[in-house]
Amino acid sequence: EPEVTQTPSHQVTQMGQEVILRCVPISNHLYFYWYRQILGQKVEFLVSFYNNEISEKSEIFDDQFSVERPDGSNFTLKIRSTKLEDSAMYFCASKMGRDTEAFFGQGTRLTVV
Amino acid sequence: QKEVEQNSGPLSVPEGAIASLNCTYSDRGSQSFFWYRQYSGKSPELIMFIYSNGDKEDGRFTAQLNKASQYVSLLIRDSQPSDSATYLCAATVTNFGNEKLTFGTGTRLTIIP
Numbered sequence: 001e002p003e004v005t006q007t008p009s010h011q012v013t014q015m016g017q018e019v020i021l022r023c024v025p026i027s028n029h030l031y032f033y034w035y036r037q038i039l040g041q042k043v044e045f046l047v048s049f050y051n052n053e054i055s056e057k058s059e060i061f062d063d064q065f066s067v068e069r070p071d072g073s074n075f076t077l078k079i080r081s082t083k084l085e086d087s088a089m090y091f092c093a094s095k096m097g098r099d100t101e102a103f104f105g106q107g108t109r110l111t112v113v
Numbered sequence: 114q115k116e117v118e119q120n121s122g123p124l125s126v127p128e129g130a131i132a133s134l135n136c137t138y139s140d141r142g143s144q145s146f147f148w149y150r151q152y153s154g155k156s157p158e159l160i161m162f163i164y165s166n167g168d169k170e171d172g173r174f175t176a177q178l179n180k181a182s183q184y185v186s187l188l189i190r191d192s193q194p195s196d197s198a199t200y201l202c203a204a205t206v207t208n209f210g211n212e213k214l215t216f217g218t219g220t221r222l223t224i225i226p
Binding site: 055 | 155156157158162211213
């Protein structure tokens with residue numbers, strides 16, 4: 001069964017360093033998302049991506065964040081200068097079309113020290 | 114702020130009984146609703162989605178939607194210990210044609226053997 005895959009599963013980084021989180025969405029899906037979940041809190045929307053551009057971003061998604069779909073398969077989230085409060089689980093999700101189900105990857109646990 | 118509200122629990126149900134999980138949402142424009150199961154430290158796993166008023170059944174799971182009351186529920190029949198998890202309710206929120214999921218805080222369900 002097709003699935004969304006994310007790498008790495010766990011990343012530890014020093015404050016101020018850049019990190020890139022990688023995702024391979026399901027191949028025939030057109031809509032791509034990043035969500036995050038701080039420990040013990042709800043899953044929060046970060047950004048949506050469609051037709052090779054950002055369609056919506058949340059207040060969390062400031063200038064330190066960027067997304068890219070560099071080729072036909074990968075979808076990346078870059079955090080330029082990490083802060084302690086960026087520590088969270090980051091989930092990539094994809095879906096085929098409007099009003100369809102979104103499928104989540106297994107997540108990347110980012111720890112900023 | 115468009116919100117999804119859930120009772121955080123914990124909800125304890127004896128094995129074999131029916132577990133009932135509830136959710137309300139604030140955005141009357143939401144058209145699609147999802148129930149995800151999340152085990153500790155793992156990603157959300159889609160178990161049910163519902164778009165139309167009424168009931169939708171899939172195996173031991175029944176989702177119920179009442180758009181007039183802005184209420185979504187999930188029933189789990191013949192509860193098993195493996196059903197012990199946090200159940201996330203999510204609604205699609207549309208902003209200028211762009212869709213994203215808004216999640217509730219989740220209800221922690223424990224099935225007691």
